[in-house]
Structure formats: structure tokens, C-alpha cells
Amino acid sequence: VRAIVLGSAAGGGFPQWNCGCANCTAARDQREGFVARTQDSVAIEHEGRVVLFNASPDIHAQIARTRALWPRGPRHTPIAAIVLTNGDLDHVLGLFSLRESQPLAVYATDTVWRSVEQNAFVRTLRRFPEQLAFRRLPLDEQIALRDSTGASLDIAIRAFSLPGKTPVHCSDAAPSREDNVGIAVEGHRFIYAAACALPIALPADVLLFDGTFFRDDELIRQGLGVARASDMAHVPIEQSLALGRGRRIYTHINNSNPILDPTSAERRAVEAAGWEIAVDGLEIPL
């Protein structure tokens, strides 16, 4: 079993399409050490079959450059299941790029799936009855993932609630424990928690954790926005640095985050604390 980081940027990607901040400009200019990143998603591969954690808007580009996701027949995909961890657009929009009459098994909590169902686009995943196999993702219960036909993928996961928030397009929904989840794979071998509002200890052999912002007021300081990290339900890195044991990797990194600058003090602080910084294509043996 291995994990492959398909995308390691927060919503909008890095560089972000409408951002000319110092980091984004350096990435466009291909300055050394400034590595472009697509939006957050992780693949778990086991014996030639793949589970995606989240469906990024960049999913086509992610598939194109990841051999483990290439088809092996005229109409085929190794992608056997997709697990959604919240309803944010950067995690669900890619579903609608997987619509070419390909059977899909999608796991999500009821509240996350309800937010997807509020879009007429979802009908494009239901051209025939077997196209979309929706499976409710339970909290705090280990389940064996199955493909759209019901066959086991021999991958066990457990979803657990993480403090988060409802997506912007569902801000009228009542908050729920199901809004935002982390995923533990095969016991504690791997934990994926790309969005988390509080510094919570998540013991795992390998932890892939919310590295969206370094500081709570990062966007405000840089004149890029008025929201704090806490407004967007992301714990800033400076509050999570001391967490965890085992291998620890930050992902879902926003373009404003100073750790993207290879020469920054913040990059040194993260590395000194023993954390790694995810890049697209990073392979993690589990």
C-alpha cells in the first residue's frame, strides 16, 4: 500500500490563478525552490487499484501525470473509490470531471453528500443506474472500502470528525460533526486531515495535516484578504508545530504561506520541528 499526494495546495492552487503575491510570482517565474502545486487530493494505491481522498478541480492534470491512475484498457480506470472529507469546492468539484459514463463508488458523510446533491450537475453521474454507487461514510467505525460493483479493495479506513465548517455555498446549513472528517487508513498507519480548525493530536505512523496557513492573520498582513485562518477553520501551522510523532507532513498549503518560500524563516522553523512539506507526486509507502 502506498499513498501518493496528487495535490498539495489549498483551494485556488499554487500559483493561484488571480494572485500576484510574492510567492505566486516567484512560482510563475520558476524561481528555484518555488514549486507549483495543484489542489489537495491523495491517492491510496493497493495492488493496482486506487482510492482517492477528495476529487480536486485539478483531477485531470493529476491523473495525466500519475501513472498509477492511467487506464489499462479502452474504457477503464484504476480509480475504484472516492472518499470525500468535506464539501469544499476544492474537494468535490473534480467529481464532475469523472463523468464519462464511468461507474464510481463515492463515500461521504450524509451532510457532505447533501451539499453535492444540491447541484444539478450530479445528474451527469447518474446516466445509468449503476454509474454512481453512493456509500454513506460512518464516523468512528472501521470499514472495508468497496468498488462500484461491491468488490472489496482490501483497504480499511475509519473516518472521524474534525472541527471544520460548512462550505461557503452551504452556509445556511446547521453545523454538524459530519461537516469535516479525517481519515485513518489501516489502523494508525496513515492519517489524512487536510482541514482542521484546532491543534488536535492525531497519532499515526504518517500524518498528512492541514498546512493551509502559517499564521492566523496571514492574509490580512499580506493585504490579500480580510479573513483569518480561524475564520476559515484552519489551525495555523504555528499552533500545530509541536503536535504529533512519527512522520508528519503539511499539505493543503495556501499560496500565501511563507513555508512555500525555500529561504524563509518559517520554512526553517517547520523543518526544525521535524515536519515535511508535501509536494505533488510525493509517494509515501504505508
Add this chain to the structure above:
Amino acid sequence: VRAIVLGSAAGGGFPQWNCGCANCTAARDQREGFVARTQDSVAIEHEGRVVLFNASPDIHAQIARTRALWPRGPRHTPIAAIVLTNGDLDHVLGLFSLRESQPLAVYATDTVWRSVEQNAFVRTLRRFPEQLAFRRLPLDEQIALRDSTGASLDIAIRAFSLPGKTPVHCSDAAPSREDNVGIAVEGHRFIYAAACALPIALPADVLLFDGTFFRDDELIRQGLGVARASDMAHVPIEQSLALGRGRRIYTHINNSNPILDPTSAERRAVEAAGWEIAVDGLEIPL
């Protein structure tokens, strides 16, 4: 004024994510002359400002590699307006990748816009009142495009009805003349007609036309599907080869189309008839 082909493939892209046909395999193996393509979209650039015809799911990748679309400030985009030509997912999904609190002017017919509004995602484009300026696209009337603030872009377009169909996710809607349009830019200098069900003459200095399929039964012959080109409202190339004068370019090319193979008889037939075949990044002076 110049046009830039941002994407020249039909829905699904080339290679298509779940397709291992001869063309897609050759593209993945980077065989000579098999050129990967993202999904259909065109940029019109005039004095540093840009109008997009359609918002492809691949819009982030298209922006990243097209300097004319790069921001020129901390939060900025040269993209001043977006014109939707139908409600197909490969033409509208990219709207939701342009959501980072960036004011957008979107032109669409009422029926096309209604299909977009049937998705809760659209709320993410309305975080503040000025974010989304929707403008009704009239048929058969020349209009001057304006940005989200109402300022003129000095680009005149005329939309006209083309035979098409409603998108899969809106198949319960009554057919309308507004379902699918072509766009004429600055009189007849440039016509963009990426989807057209019948071989209609469209006189223009430069014509960018529906090249989805070469034959009506192309998918069936190749064992890739059961639908005909006509079922999907695309006139096959073999019925449009004799059309038009001026510079004529096929775009919106499906992965199954034999013209993607540089050694095919169909490629030779297209070139012998005086047509070009669009590739991503093609720049067309107007």
C-alpha cells in the same frame, strides 16, 4: 485583437482520463505528433484584457501556461468577461474554479444561465454583491462586452443560435434556440462554433468549428460507446469538410477522432480540404 485557443479537446480532454484507446495511449506515451489537449475554451485578448469563451474544467492549467492570463498585481486577473456558449459541463465547470472573491462578468443566454443556477455551487460566486455580474446574452444582436464594473472592453460580439441540445444534467428542460450558440467577433472577423449539430455555412475570416467527431458512428466502431455524433448534437467532420471559406480550424476534438493521429487518412483528408486542426496555445491574429 488576437484569439488564443486555450483548450482544443472535447469533454474529457485528450487523453481522456478513463480511456485507453489507440489515440489516448499514443498521447500518454508521447508518440510523435499525438498532442495532448485540454478541454475547449478560447481567449480573446485586446489591449491586455481578456474575454473567455467558455470556462473549461481545465481552466487553472490553461491560465498557468498562458502569460496573457496571468495576474499583474497582488489580487488581479486580466480575465474581464466570460461568455458561455452552452451549458455543457466542459464549458461551465471552470466558473467554479474562478471563485477566489474575484469580480466576474458572465454572459450567457437565459436558458444556459438557468442550468448554471440549478447548482448550489453558484453561491460561491456571490460572496459579496459585486462578485458576479450576470449579463443576458441576446441572440442576433451585436453587443459591446463590458467588465464587472460596466467598463467597455472594446470588443463587439454577436451570439447566434446553433442547432444543439440541452446538457445531460438538464435533459428535462424544453429545447430552446438559446441552448447552444455561436459567437461572431467584430462582424465576421472571427466565428467560434464549438458545438453544432448540422453542417451550416458560417462565413468568417477565421472560423473555429466543431471537430468533435470525424464520423457519425465513430464511438460505436471503436467500441467506446453506443451514441452517435448526431445523438450528441455534433455534426461529423466528414459532413462539414466542404463548408466555409477563409481560415477554417477544427476544435473541440474528441479523443476518438482519427484526425488526432498524424499518420491517418482522415488527417490527410482534413488538411487536403484546407482545414487546420486546433492545438492548445494556438494564437490567431484577428
